[in-house]
């Protein structure tokens with residue numbers, strides 16, 4: 389059991405918690421979420437809600453029994469359901485004299501630095517106005533390749549965006565278990581996680597026809613949030629009431645993921661998790677060591693091959709020889725230029741590309757490591 393002293397919390401509710409057993413939205417669940425938000429606000433804690441449920445609500449309206457699998461089907465059902473979902477939240481907030489605001493985000497909204505900051509400013513303004521931001525993915529217009537896909541990663545990015553001090557993901561199990569508890573009755577609950585890489589192999593997929601991603605996407609969210617310096621609590625939705633006592637020295641029983649000690653700063657966060665990358669470069673073992681162990685920039689000498697397309701100053705993924713992601717960074721050269729200079733010494737590179745900004749192909753300051761050790 390872990391205790392907290394949070395002032396700003398992002399709460400994420402999954403489809404599994406909002407879906408009624410008879411189909412459609414579970415209105416009691418929505419009322420419960422709102423009661424908890426109202427109580428938290430009463431004790432001075434700001435809340436930002438990331439809520440799934442548009443597809444579940446749309447299925448209820450259209451009397452569908454199975455979740456659509458194709459993109460157009462999912463988008464159409466979400467378009468029907470999102471309005472219903474937000475209306476239910478608004479009605480319940482009104483009972484407490486509170487106002488909510490609907491924010492539908494697409495991957496692309498966080499991928500461009502200017503749009504990222506714009507979303508950040510709007511959310512800050514809403515919080516200052518005492519409004520409860522209610523966020524979901526903009527399912528109706530998202531293009532498949534540019535989808536968050538699950539709201540777990542979205543909630544972690546939102547937690548970073550608003551500088552929250554706790555992310556709470558509510559789901560239909562008590563937390564992370566040593567194996568999927570719905571399939572393995574001997575699975576044990578893990579109450580605290582300090583190193584996500586040590587538990588990664590325990591995560592399985594979604595637990596119901598409505599859930600997306602299961603534990604895999606929750607661990608991805610935990611990785612993002614904790615690298616941002618934000619702790620993440622994974623909690624059973626049935627225990628949502630325990631959140632109200634969090635700051636009174638009481639803990640909530642679930643899985644708590646501890647934030648890392650050296651958190652990523654603003655731009656490095658954006659490079660690693662919000663910006664989009666169109667290409668990748670593969671580097672040799674010496675270059676991996678220079679980046680990961682010695683904290684150096686990437687030079688042309690260590691580059692073996694390239695893939696994808698990009699222009700100068702775009703984000704690329706930097707991979708080792710077996711394809712694991714070592715880092716991400718803003719690259720100084722286009723793909724065509726990197727192809728010209730890969731494997732060459734820096735003097736030769738500068739000779740071939742005289743207007744390059746320096747000897748670095750990816751400067752250390754513009755790079756985020758995605759791997760802790762080699």
Ligand SMILES: Nc1ncnc2c1ncn2[C@@H]1O[C@H](COP(=O)(O)OP(=O)(O)O)[C@@H](O)[C@H]1O
Nearest residue numbers: 402403404559565567592594595599600602603
């Ligand atoms: N190691 C694990 N520990 C706990 N749950 C797991 C694990 N592996 C897979 N799961 C599954 O993850 C499900 C929760 O994710 P999901 O169905 O996507 O819900 P949500 O809609 O709340 O995001 C659980 O119901 C469970 O079946």
Ligand SMILES: N[C@@H](CCC(=O)OP(=O)(O)O)C(=O)O
Nearest residue numbers: 402403440441442443539600
């Ligand atoms: N944006 C979708 C939810 C995506 C999704 O299913 O997420 P989740 O169940 O929280 O893992 C919706 O509102 O139905």
